[in-house]
Amino acid sequence: MGTILKERKQQVFRKGEDGFAMACERNSAAGSVSQRACVFCGSRVVLYPIADALHLVHGPVGCAAYTWDIRGALSSGPELHRMSFSTDLQERDVIYGGEKKLYHALCELIDAHSPKAAFVYATCITGIIGDDIDAVCRRVEAEKSIPVLAVHSAGFNGTKRDGYRAACEAIFKLVGTRSIPEVYPYSINILGDFNIAGETWIIREYYKQMGVEVIATITGDGRIDDIKQAHTASLNVVQCSGSMLHLAKLMEAKYNIPFIRVSYIGIEDTSEALWEVARFFKDEKIIERTQRLVAEATHKSMSLVNSYRPHLTGKRAAVYVGGAFKAFSLIKALRLLGMEVVVVGSQTGRADDYKRLRSMCDEGTVILDDSNPVELAAFSLEKKVDIFIGGVKERPLAYKLGIAFCDHNHERKTALAGYEGMENFIKEVYASIMSPVWRLFRRDYAGAPGGR
Amino acid sequence: MLLRHTPKEINPRKALTINPAKTCQPIGAIYASLGIHKCLPHSHGAQGCCAYHRSTLTRHYKEPIMAATSSFTEGASVFGGQANLLQALDNIFTIYNPDIVAIHTTCLSETIGDDVPQIISKAHEDGKIPEGKVVISASTPSYVGSHITGFSNMVKSMALQLSGGEGRKNDQINIIPGWVEPADMRELKRLCQEMGLNTIMFPDTSGVVDSPQTGKFQMYPQGGVGLHEMRRIGDSEATIALGKFTSQAAAEALDAKYKVPCQILDLPIGLKATDRFINALRPYSRLKVPESINYERGRLVDMITDMQQYLAGKRVALFGDPDQLISLSEFLVDLDMRPVYVLTGTRGKKFLRRMQEILGQAVPEAKVQHAGDIFLLHQWIKNEPVDLLLGNSYGKYIARDEDIPFVRYGFPITDRVGHTYFPSVGYQGGMQLLERILGVLLDRKDRDTPEESFELVM
Numbered sequence: 056m057g058t059i060l061k062e063r064k065q066q067v068f069r070k071g072e073d074g075f076a077m078a079c080e081r082n083s084a085a086g087s088v089s090q091r092a093c094v095f096c097g098s099r100v101v102l103y104p105i106a107d108a109l110h111l112v113h114g115p116v117g118c119a120a121y122t123w124d125i126r127g128a129l130s131s132g133p134e135l136h137r138m139s140f141s142t143d144l145q146e147r148d149v150i151y152g153g154e155k156k157l158y159h160a161l162c163e164l165i166d167a168h169s170p171k172a173a174f175v176y177a178t179c180i181t182g183i184i185g186d187d188i189d190a191v192c193r194r195v196e197a198e199k200s201i202p203v204l205a206v207h208s209a210g211f212n213g214t215k216r217d218g219y220r221a222a223c224e225a226i227f228k229l230v231g232t233r234s235i236p237e238v239y240p241y242s243i244n245i246l247g248d249f250n251i252a253g254e255t256w257i258i259r260e261y262y263k264q265m266g267v268e269v270i271a272t273i274t275g276d277g278r279i280d281d282i283k284q285a286h287t288a289s290l291n292v293v294q295c296s297g298s299m300l301h302l303a304k305l306m307e308a309k310y311n312i313p314f315i316r317v318s319y320i321g322i323e324d325t326s327e328a329l330w331e332v333a334r335f336f337k338d339e340k341i342i343e344r345t346q347r348l349v350a351e352a353t354h355k356s357m358s359l360v361n362s363y364r365p366h367l368t369g370k371r372a373a374v375y376v377g378g379a380f381k382a383f384s385l386i387k388a389l390r391l392l393g394m395e396v397v398v399v400g401s402q403t404g405r406a407d408d409y410k411r412l413r414s415m416c417d418e419g420t421v422i423l424d425d426s427n428p429v430e431l432a433a434f435s436l437e438k439k440v441d442i443f444i445g446g447v448k449e450r451p452l453a454y455k456l457g458i459a460f461c462d463h464n465h466e467r468k469t470a471l472a473g474y475e476g477m478e479n480f481i482k483e484v485y486a487s488i489m490s491p492v493w494r495l496f497r498r499d500y501a502g503a504p505g506g507r
Numbered sequence: 508m509l510l511r512h513t514p515k516e517i518n519p520r521k522a523l524t525i526n527p528a529k530t531c532q533p534i535g536a537i538y539a540s541l542g543i544h545k546c547l548p549h550s551h552g553a554q555g556c557c558a559y560h561r562s563t564l565t566r567h568y569k570e571p572i573m574a575a576t577s578s579f580t581e582g583a584s585v586f587g588g589q590a591n592l593l594q595a596l597d598n599i600f601t602i603y604n605p606d607i608v609a610i611h612t613t614c615l616s617e618t619i620g621d622d623v624p625q626i627i628s629k630a631h632e633d634g635k636i637p638e639g640k641v642v643i644s645a646s647t648p649s650y651v652g653s654h655i656t657g658f659s660n661m662v663k664s665m666a667l668q669l670s671g672g673e674g675r676k677n678d679q680i681n682i683i684p685g686w687v688e689p690a691d692m693r694e695l696k697r698l699c700q701e702m703g704l705n706t707i708m709f710p711d712t713s714g715v716v717d718s719p720q721t722g723k724f725q726m727y728p729q730g731g732v733g734l735h736e737m738r739r740i741g742d743s744e745a746t747i748a749l750g751k752f753t754s755q756a757a758a759e760a761l762d763a764k765y766k767v768p769c770q771i772l773d774l775p776i777g778l779k780a781t782d783r784f785i786n787a788l789r790p791y792s793r794l795k796v797p798e799s800i801n802y803e804r805g806r807l808v809d810m811i812t813d814m815q816q817y818l819a820g821k822r823v824a825l826f827g828d829p830d831q832l833i834s835l836s837e838f839l840v841d842l843d844m845r846p847v848y849v850l851t852g853t854r855g856k857k858f859l860r861r862m863q864e865i866l867g868q869a870v871p872e873a874k875v876q877h878a879g880d881i882f883l884l885h886q887w888i889k890n891e892p893v894d895l896l897l898g899n900s901y902g903k904y905i906a907r908d909e910d911i912p913f914v915r916y917g918f919p920i921t922d923r924v925g926h927t928y929f930p931s932v933g934y935q936g937g938m939q940l941l942e943r944i945l946g947v948l949l950d951r952k953d954r955d956t957p958e959e960s961f962e963l964v965m
Binding site for chain 2: 058059060061062082083084085086087088089090091092093094095096111114115116117118119120121122123125134135138139140141142143144145146148149155156157158159160163164167168178179180182183184210211212213214428429432447448450451452454455456457492493496
C-alpha cells in the first residue's frame with residue numbers, strides 16, 4: 056500500500072506472510088513522522104520518579120520544559136522530582152562551554168534543597184560542545200558529599216533504549232553504597248515500575264501480603280537510600296524489561312542477585328509474577344499466602360471480567376506501545392475479555408520480541424516496528440479497529456478516526472497494573488468503546504428525529 | 508506540592524532556571540507552520556525534539572499534530588545533516604504529500620553548522636522537490652530566545668519565502684495575528700469581515716488545530732493560509748501586525764521587500780487594545796464601524812460596569828508570553844484590578860518599556876520581570892499574596908499551594924478545554940475573559956463567606 060515508506064518495508068508484517076524478519080532496532084527513516092523520542096527522553100523517564108534526588112537538565116530550556124512533571128510518577132514523600140531545573144544554556148554558553156554554569160547551578164541547588172543525590176542529564180548540545188560533565192560531577196560530589204551522577208543522554212546518540220541504559224548505569228553507581236543492619240532472607244527489588252497513578256504502591260502491597268520484603272522500588276516512588284542498599288535484596292523482579300533489564304544484569308554480575316522478568320498487566324501475568332517470586336523463595340508460608348492472595352484477587356477480578364466479556368467479545372484492538380513487553384501482556388489481557396488484537400507494534404522492540412509477538416498473534420495481525428500516524432491510521436481502518444491502546448500522540452489520532460482509546464502510557468490517570476489495575480482497564484476500555492459519541496458524528500444518525 | 512521546595516526568601520541565582528516560563532524556539536516554529544494550508548512542519552535535528560513538540564502541542568490542542576524529523580544520529584552529528592535532510596524531503600513528498608514543508612532547525616543542527624537554505628537548493632537541483640511543491644526554512648536555535656522567538660522567526664520566513672506580488676496594489680490588507688489560539692484567529696477574521704475588509708491572515712491555525720470531529724482523519728485539515736493567498740501579500744495595501752514579539756519581524760520584512768506599509772499593534776485583548784485594532788482597520792474600510800461592533804463593545808463595557816465592585820483593587824499575578832501579558836495587563840488596569848506581578852520567561856527590554864507605560868502610573872508597586880521563571884513568581888507571591896493568578900497550566904501548582912483563584916491563560920494548557928474554542932481577542936473575547944475571571948473570584952467568595960453572610964445575589 057502507498058502508506059509505507061520503502062525504507063520501512065521490512066518493519067511492517069502480517070502474520071501468515073512469508074519471510075517474517077523484522078528489521079527493528081534501527082534508526083528511523085529521515086522524514087518519517089515517527090512516534091519515537093530520544094536518548095535523553097529514555098533517561099529522563101526512567102530516573103525522574105526518584106523523588107528525593109535533584110534532577111538537573113544541562114542544556115537549552117526546552118529539554119527541561121517538555122519533561123517537567125509530565126509523567127504522573129507519584130511520590131509518597133518528597134516531591135523534588137516534580138520541579139524543573141535546567142542550566143537554560145544560551146548562545147554564549149554554546150560558544151564558551153557550559154561547565155562553569157553547570158557547576159554553579161549544581162552548587163546552588165544542592166545548597167538550597169539538600170537532595171540525597173543529583174542526576175545531571177546531558178543533552179544534544181552538551182554532547183556536541185563537549186562539556187566534561189563527568190569532571191564537574193566529580194568536583195561537586197567531592198565538595199558537597201552527595202552522589203552527583205552524570206547521565207550520558209545526548210539525544211542524538213542512539214534511541215530511547217540507549218537512554219534507559221545510561222539511566223541504569225547511573226543508578227548502578229549508587230547500588231551497594233549503603234549497608235543495612237538487618238538482612239532479610241525474603242527480599243526483592245521492584246524494577247521497572249514507575250508508580251504512574253500509584254501502581255508501585257499496588258504491587259508493593261501484594262508483596263507485603265505475601266511476606267516478601269521490598270528493599271527498593273526502582274524507580275517508582277524511589278528513594279536514593281533504598282537504591283543504595285538494593286544490593287542486599289535476594290531477587291530483582293523486573294517489569295518493563297526494556298528499561299531495566301540492563302540494571303538487573305549489572306547487579307547479577309556484580310552482586311550475584313538473580314532476576315526474573317515479569318509483568319503486572321492483566322490477571323494472568325500479575326498472578327504469574329507473584330507466583331514466580333513465591334516459587335523462588337520456596338517458603339511454605341509465602342507460598343500459602345500467595346495462594347490465598349492470588350485466589351481471592353483472581354476470583355474478584357474474574358467476576359468483573361465475566362460481567363464485561365459478553366459486551367466486549369469480538370471487539371478488535373490496536374496496540375502500539377513503547378517497549379514490546381507490555382504488548383505481550385495486553386494481548387493476553389484483551390483475549391481474556393474476548394477481544395482480538397489485530398494491529399500490534401512498538402517503538403523500540405527487539406528481534407526476539409517481535410518473534411514472540413508473532414507467535415502470540417492471530418493470523419493476519421499486522422505487526423509494526425517504529426510506526427507513524429499514517430500507517431497506524433491506515434491499518435486501524437483496514438482492520439476495523441474498535442479501540443486503540445497507545446500513548447499521548449496516538450489518542451487524538453484514534454479519536455479522529457472514530458476509534459475508542461485507552462492510554463497505557465504516561466497519561467493513564469488510573470492505575471492499570473495488578474488486579475485492581477485490570478479492573479480499571481476493563482472499565483476504561485468498555486466506557487470508551489461504548490461511548491455514545493461514536494454515533495453522534497452526523498446529524499442524521501440512526502434514531503435521530505427525522506434521521507435514518 | 509511545590510510549596511515545600513520553594514523558599515520564601517529570594518536569593519540571587521545566576522546559573523539556572525527553575526520551573527521555566529518559556530520553552531525553546533522550534534515548538535513556536537511548528538505552531539506557526541501549522542497555520543499554512545497543507546504544510547508539514549519539519550524538525551531538522553534529533554528525533555526527541557520533534558516528539559516533545561508534538562506531544563506538547565497535542566496536550567494543548569487535543570488534536571493529532573503532524574511534524575517530521577531529520578532523525579539525526581551520531582553520524583549526522585559529526586558529518587552534518589545534509590544527507591538526512593535530502594532523504595527526509597524525498598520521503599516526505601513520497602508518502603505524506605504536503606504542498607509545503609516548513610523546516611526549522613534545532614540546537615543540534617545549528618551548532619554543527621548545517622546550512623539549510625543551501626541544502627534546500629541542493630534538493631531542488633537533485634529533483635527531490637516535486638513540481639509545484641514548496642520548501643521554506645527558518646533558523647530556530649533553542650539556545651537563543653524562546654518559543655516566541657521561534658514563532659516570530661517562522662512567520663518572518665513565511666513573509667519572505669512564500670510571499671509574492673505583481674506590483675499592483677490590491678484592495679486587501681494583511682493581518683499577522685501573533686501567537687494566539689485558533690478561535691482568536693477566527694474572531695479576528697470575523698471582525699475584519701464585519702468591517703468590510705478583504706484580508707489575508709498568516710499564519711492561520713483556525714481549522715487546523717481545532718478541526719471538527721467527523722470520524723475521518725485528515726493529515727491536512729481544511730484550515731490554514733493558502734499558498735495562493737501568500738503569493739498575493741506583497742500587493743496588499745497594508746499590514747497590520749499584532750504583537751511586537753511575534754509579528755513585528757514579519758511585518759517589517761514584508762515592508763522592506765514589497766513596500767507594504769505596516770502598523771505594529773498590541774494584541775487586541777481587552778477593551779483598549781481592541782479599540783486600537785478597530786481604529787487601525789478604519790482607514791482601509793469604506794464603511795463606518797458597523798453598529799454590530801459598537802454593540803459588542805457596549806456589552807463588554809456594560810459587563811465591566813455591572814461587576815466593578817468585585818474587581819476593584821484585586822491584586823493579580825500573571826505570567827506567560829510578552830505580547831499577551833502587555834494586553835492583559837492593560838485590560839486588568841481598565842477593570843480596576845492591580846496586576847502587581849507580571850513575569851515572562853522571554854527576554855526583551857521592549858517588554859519592560861511597554862509594561863512601564865501601562866503600569867508606571869496605574870500600579871506603581873508592580874514588579875515586572877523578563878527572562879524570569881515561575882519559581883521566582885511563586886516566591887513573590889509567598890512574600891505578598893495575590894487575589895488572582897493568570898497563566899498556563901503550570902500555574903496550578905502555585906494556585907493549589909497558595910490557594911489562589913486561577914484562570915488558565917497562555918501556552919500550554921494541558922488540563923482544561925475551551926482555550927482553543929473560545930476567543931479572548933476582540934470585545935467578545937474580552938467578555939469571555941472577564942466572565943472567567945469573575946467566575947473564579949465569585950466562586951472563591953462563595954466558598955469562603957461564612958454561612959450567615961452567604962448571598963444569593965451578587
